[in-house]
Structures are given as C-alpha cells and as structure tokens.
Amino acid sequence: MSPVNDLPATPDTDDGALLSVRGIDVGYRTGRKSHVIAAHEVSFDLHPGQSMALVGESGCGKTTLGLGLLRLLPRTGVIPRGQILFRRKDGVRVDVRTLEKEELRRFRWNEAAMVFQGAMNAFNPVLRVQDHFLDTFRAHENGRRRSRKEILEHSAELLEMVRLDPARVLTAFPHELSGGMRQRSLIALALALKPQLLILDEPTTALDLLTQRSIVERLTELREQLSFSMLFITHDLGLAAELADRVGTMYAGRLIETGTTRDIFHRARHPYTSALIDSVLPVVGDLRVPTPLPGGPPGLHTLPEGCPFAPRCAHALTDCATTRPALDVLTPRDRGLSHTAACLRSTDSELHAEGAPR
Template identity: 45%
Template sequence: MIGAPVLEISDLTVDYGLGEQAVRAVRSVDLTLHRGEVLGLAGESGSGKSTLAYAMLRLLPPPGVIRSGTVTYHPGAGAPVDVLTLSPAALRRLRWAEVSIVFQGAMNSLNPVHTVAMQLCDVLAAHRPGTTGAGRRRRARELLDLVGISADRLDAYPHQLSGGMRQRVMIAMALALEPRVVVLDEPTTALDVVVQRQILAQLRALRADVGFSVLFITHDLSLLVEFADRIAIMYGGRIVETAPAADLYRDSLHPYSTGLLSSFPALRGPRRERVGIPGSPPDLRNMPTGCTFHPRCPRAFDPCAVSVPELAVPADDAGPGRTVACWLHAERVRRGALS
C-alpha cells in the first residue's frame, strides 16, 4: 500500500563543468517517491535520468556539480534529513542501509576475482561489523534465495554465472541491509526479454514481501507500464509529465509521452501503427528556447517556442495525480483563448 513520502527531490539542478562551459543536465526537478511505491522514470538516453539518480545520492563523478536543490529523506523513525547536506560519515550510514542502488550495467559490476559469497559478505561486514562470519554467510544464502538463485552458487565466481544471475546477485546485494528505498538504474537493459520478465516478476514479489519503495529508471516505457504505480517522463533535463501508470498508458497528455508510447507495439488490444519521434534529443549545450520539445513536437503552436511551460496540474480534467508541462494543457493559454 502506498503511503507517505519517503524521498522528496525539490528544485534539483545539476551541471557538468564550471563557468560558461558548464552543461546543465538536470533543470529544477521536483519529484516525490512514496512509501511502498514503484515510481518509474522514463525518457530517451541523455534526458538526465541517471544524472538525477546519482545526484540525489551524491554519487556524481567529476565534473558533475549539484547547483541547487534539496533531497529530503524521511526515515522510519526520527526527523527528515537533507541528503545533500549530510556529512561523509552520515552519508555512508544512509547508503545501502536506507537507500541502495543497482547501477546501470550492474551485471558487469561484480568483482571477477571474488566469489559471490565474499562480495555479499563484504557488504554485511562493512555495515554490520558486529555480525559473525557464519551469520553473514547465512544472510548471503537467504539473499540468493530471495532473488531465486540456488545457495550452491554462493562459492561461484561471476564468470560462472549467466548475465541474468549476475544481475540478480547485484539486486540481492542492494537488498542486503533491507533498505527502505531501492534505485534501479536500467537494471534489465542488457538482458534478453525472457530474463527481463523473470527479474521484474522477482522484483514485484520482493516488493510485496519486503515493502521497499523503488525508483525504476529506464528508457523502455513498456516495462514501466507493467511494473510501476506511477510514471514520470523526463526530457531535456526536466520532468514533463507525471501520472499513474495506467492513466499515462491510456491517455498521455504530453506529446513526448505519446511519442514514447507509440514507439513500441501493444501486446494487447487492437493493432496500432508504431510511430517514432522525429529528430534527436536536444543538445544540452545549445537548448531550444521555450519548450525544449517543440522542435520535434507535431502539435507545437505559438507559445511553445517562446515560453517554458511549468509542470502543473492540467487545466482540463485529466484525473487525479497528474501533472504536465505543456502549453496544450496550460490554464494560462486557455484563459487567453477565452478572453
């Protein structure tokens, strides 16, 4: 059951580089993840999805710089904390224990010269130093069972596992300390569709059993329609639409969301023509004026090239829990048309 906010991102802005040569990759993003929720974050490559995730956990590699914003984490007990202002020691306690991440290309992230058991036990030893070796190995066995891998693979090396199994080991590692939030950054991109579905089914079952919240980042919107409770669409470093997954699939409001949905075939219902999005994602060094999507938008009109639309509740009645940054649904444009 979805509950109160567990992670709130407010006005987060991220640059790569300094001075006049800086490239703005994330632009004033507001996003909230609720307790027990799977929040999907979708968009083309280069839209800022991974940068947002790494920034909120302070994992940005140089020359990434957080320019502004807050990332408020609400623990199970105690006062909320701003992740961006935590000391290194407090940040170390937060990561893995409270908020964990499965990195993009995670199946290649395991150390090739250490066994699965050694790598799982290292996480437990680092964050729970009071545990015994036998206790850590027992927990490692439980974690493998949790993600559907036989315990006899504990002493296997990464090269002895399939890609799907290595990915599951990384998910097990992310769940080792029972975090309240798990960030999945393109966790199934390099896997075939059968293994993708197996891992998603496993994650769905784990979410029901363990009760963690998930921020699921992917360019594959079809996965999110099945797996997420709510979806945020990102383009050019901004959130351009948020909606419950079923509502977005049934009636997307932003033309970019519609383009993403039209680019993959429907598995059920009537056959529909697949239509790609013309053009390419914007050059972050030379962003278009107004709405960043307007050069590619088939429905662009006068205000789109001039003013940036705010992410707000649509003027038309589109249902609860929906926001969109598009002049087609903006109250100001509707008022102007009526005057």
C-alpha cells in the same frame, strides 16, 4: 562516530512521503567555475511502497538524476540547488544533498540502494560473490560485529529470495554466472540492508526476454514481501507499465509529465509522452503500427529558449518556441499521484478530445 539520530534533520512539514525531491539541478563540472546541468529543476514525491518509472530517450538525464538522488555521481558531478528530503527508518527527515561523508555512508545501503546501469559488470571480477556480500555487510556494521558464518547465512537467505541457489552462487566468481544470475545477485546485494528505496537503472536491459520476465516477476514479489519503494529507470515502456504505479517522463533533463501508469498510458497530456508511447509496439490496448519519432533531444548546450520539445512537436504553437511551460497539476491527487504536465496545450480540449490526433 555520532549516533544515527544526530544526523541533521529538516522541519517535518511533509505528508508522509519517503522521498521529496524539491527543485534539484544535477550536472557535471566542465571547468573550475563552470558546469552543465543535465537534470533541471526536478521535483517529485515518492511515498512508502510506491514504484515509479522514469522514462525518456537516451541522454535525457535519467541516470544523472538517479545517481544525484543518492549522491553517487562521478567526481565531476554537482547538485547546485534543490533539496532531496528523505525520511529515514528512525522517522527523521534528512536532506541527502547536504549530508556529510560519514552520514552519507550510513545512508546508502541502509536507507537507499542503487543497482546501476550496466550493473551486470559491477561485480569485481577477482572477488567471489560471497566476498561482495561480506564486504557490504562489514562496511555497514554499526555495533556488533557478526561472524563470517552469520553473514554468509544471511547472504544465502538473500540469494534464495531472488531464487538463486546459494550453494552455487556464493562461491562463484562473477564470470561463472549468467547475466541474469549476476543481475539477481546484485538485486539481492542491494536489498541486503533492507533499504526503504531501491533505485534500479535499466534493470533488465541486455537480458533475454525470459530472464527479463522472471526478474520482473521476482521484483514484484519482493516488493510485496519487503514493501520498499522503487524508482526505476527504463527505456522499456512495457516494463514501466507492468512494474510502476506511476511514471515520470523526462525530456532534455526536465520532468515534463508525471502521473499514474493509467494517466500516462491512457491519457498522456504531453505530446512527447504520447510520441514516446506511439514509437513502440503498443504497451496497452490494440495492436497498431509504431510511429517513429524523428530527430533527437537537444544537447546540454543547445537547449531552446521555450519548450525543449517544441522543435520536434507536431502540435507546437508559436508561443512554445519562446515560453517554457511549468509543470502544471492537471488532476490533483494526494500521495504524489497527481497528473502533471509541462505543456502549453496540456488542457487544450481540441488536442486531448477523445479520438483527437496524437
């Protein structure tokens, strides 16, 4: 096995980002030589300690993108182009897209970990929680082999970190725990090897409101304590507003707006982001009646030629049907915090004037 420092590195030309995603396409093979793309030309940066939410309707490619970033796609998954540059703990920048199998194994859990969508059922039902921790630590031991006792002590500390009672949880089978306890255990497991990046896919869906609340609070505290970066995928805009420093909106496989949480919730520049915010009970500001967004996103095989949102957009111009807008920088900021939007009308003062129709 080659030492960690031997992993392929890319020239160091970044500005300190932990993760720099550069023009990646992520999709699924449909035949021997064909595939569909579910996430197109996605680019964004995530800096150390930042927390970014990915929002968008069902089927927009959020999970595909998250899985692609850690190369956790199913066997049919493909990443035909782009770069996923990641700065490892040793300071070396690698392209996750081109890591070899063994390098990838060492990258996952140690550098970046993911809590999957529907993860509450991710535990193997015939193994006790402690066996999951033992397996994870053993699979990633580089060098000294720790005793079972040492690993279990460490696992107990991790469970305490997510406010679970190790005496009760470690020896339990997954079905003996509530959904919230399983989700916390999975978060503890994902943090076991102190990853720099934690990807959470719908971390609180299917949990009752009080349990959601306590998981959100715990994640916020853990981030302060351990200072990992977080990318979390959610339908819940309230969660995004609370947990994220910045938000990326996805539509039809494309990142169509990114900005700080304030940019997105107070001055969204893409009509889809505005419509998404208006379609739920207010996340910020005064109470108003939600306005449903009619229709649904296009399928992977039926992407319109121009802006993918144009057929549903109340503000579309004739050009929107034929011109696919680039993600323009509206407010440049460093540390990846620029406000960007892919809309022909993103700087249209008529549309974005104070009190203008949304």
